[in-house]
Amino acid sequence: MMLGQDxxxxxxxxxxxxxxxxxxxxxxxxxxxxxxxxxxxxxxxxGNKRVIDVRxxxxxxxxxxxQSDSELTEMLKKxxxxxxxxxxxxxxxxxxxxxxxxHEDRSSYDGTMLEIADRIAMHIRQKLRRLGVQx
Amino acid sequence: MEHDDSxxxxxxxxxxxxxxxxxxxxxxxxxxxxKKAGVQSDALDLGSHxxxxxxxxxxxxxxxxxxxxxxxxxxxxxxNVDFIQVLQRN
Numbered sequence: 001m002m003l004g005q006d007x008x009x010x011x012x013x014x015x016x017x018x019x020x021x022x023x024x025x026x027x028x029x030x031x032x033x034x035x036x037x038x039x040x041x042x043x044x045x046x047g048n049k050r051v052i053d054v055r056x057x058x059x060x061x062x063x064x065x066x067q068s069d070s071e072l073t074e075m076l077k078k079x080x081x082x083x084x085x086x087x088x089x090x091x092x093x094x095x096x097x098x099x100x101x102x103h104e105d106r107s108s109y110d111g112t113m114l115e116i117a118d119r120i121a122m123h124i125r126q127k128l129r130r131l132g133v134q135x
Numbered sequence: 136m137e138h139d140d141s142x143x144x145x146x147x148x149x150x151x152x153x154x155x156x157x158x159x160x161x162x163x164x165x166x167x168x169x170k171k172a173g174v175q176s177d178a179l180d181l182g183s184h185x186x187x188x189x190x191x192x193x194x195x196x197x198x199x200x201x202x203x204x205x206x207x208x209x210x211x212x213x214x215n216v217d218f219i220q221v222l223q224r225n
Contacts, residue, residue: 014204017224018161023186025217035195089193094186097216101200101224107161109168114216121215 018107019098022117024124027093028133034095034124036063036088040080051077058088065123072119079112088120095124161221162207175212184208191222200224
């Protein structure tokens with residue numbers, strides 16, 4: 001007798017989706033000012049879809065700092081079709097940089113994403129130093 | 136009789152090479168891949184760092200995840216990023 005697929009699968013439990021958080025460990029009162037989100041501006045559809053620019057939105061001048069970094073923009077234009085969205089998510093003792101959830105089949109090490117996160121982390125540290133925080 | 140002989144040849148003297156299977160966690164797998172790519176990194180023991188206890192999201196963004204399972208932390212050296220954490224969705 002063949003066992004079929006469960007017609008009523010449980011609606012909870014671990015799902016086959018993973019997310020990688022790139023963490024800058026820094027504790028300061030200024031952390032909250034690093035809230036930012038990057039979304040791609042695309043043209044075309046399906047196979048012809050391509051990223052022509054990226055748009056940073058967020059608090060204070062941090063989003064502007066990221067938007068004005070042309071090297072970061074070029075790196076993002078190559079990766080955003082795959083990554084989808086990047087969030088900079090501050091907490092009291094750390095700042096997290098992450099993309100969307102990816103299926104376990106595609107959740108291996110992404111060198112490009114590490115370089116992007118590293119560059120965003122560089123901006124975070126630079127701004128913290130300007131504000132007199134040791135980072 | 137022929138059957139008995141062939142049976143003995145097939146199995147020899149019972150010297151079978153043991154197969155060692157090492158199961159790696161997602162963070163250990165990623166740390167290995169990073170090392171191969173030339174990034175200095177070490178996977179930490181699961182639950183050994185305060186960052187793993189959460190929360191993982193500030194909830195300042197709309198539709199942030201609330202349920203996620205920690206799958207390990209990687210310490211990164213020589214980069215502006217200090218750690219990499221792998222989370223699994225619930």
